[in-house]
Amino acid sequence: EGERERENVEGERENAEGERERETAEGDERLRDTERFKFSPEPSLEDIRRLHAEFTDEREWRRFHQPRSLLLALVGEVGELSELFQWRDGVSAGLPGWTEREREAVGEELSDVLIYLVTLASCCHIDLPQAAARKMAINCQKYPVQSARGSARKYTAPNSPPTPTDPT
Known part of the structure; x- marks a missing residue:
């Protein structure tokens, strides 16, 4: 009976190791996928900061750009981004199965998040x-x-x- 129990434990250990190896292989594949994707070098964060500052100044909106207001706007944009993913199970890297319009919407919301993040950092002198x-x-x-x-x-x-x- 002790031998059978030891075999069961060893079998469970082998199954767990096999599962970890599969998960590691899947993780390695995702890593390789992310290594293939690269951002374009321009515009830089400084370019984005400057462009948005010009946009803001032309509209005389700088007086509204206090850290608290910018943070709340950033959170609102993150909420809009999260709505695009809400109720979608198993979203994989690269957004396979998403339409071009859905991918554009993700890009627009990510851009809003980035712009507010850069503007908040600038306002806080970070x-x-x-x-x-x-x-x-x-x-x-x-x-x-x-x-x-x-x-x-x-x-x-x-x-x-x-x-x-x-x-x-």
Whole structure:
């Protein structure tokens, strides 16, 4: 009986390892897909900041651009973006099966989010590219590859039980 139990445990372990390998392969494929996609180099965030500042100044809207108002506008645009994804199960990278008009709508809403984010950063005098680079360095320290690979756990809970969305 002990032998049969050991075989069951080993079989379960092999099944779990096989599932992890499949998930890793799927994740690797998504990674390769994202490596193929690149943003165009222009316009830069500074170009976007300048263009939107000109747009705002021409309309004399700068007086309305306080951090709180910009943040609330940004949240509103994120809400509009989320509506495009609401009720769509299993949306994959690249948005396969979406019409060209649906993809354009996503691009428009992402643009609104980006413009408000850049404008908010400018209003707060935050150099967004520099802040993002610093934050990536911090994240590399918080989530070392050897302990974070394949896990969705937050860095503050490295030994907590896996969450339902955690692939491990």
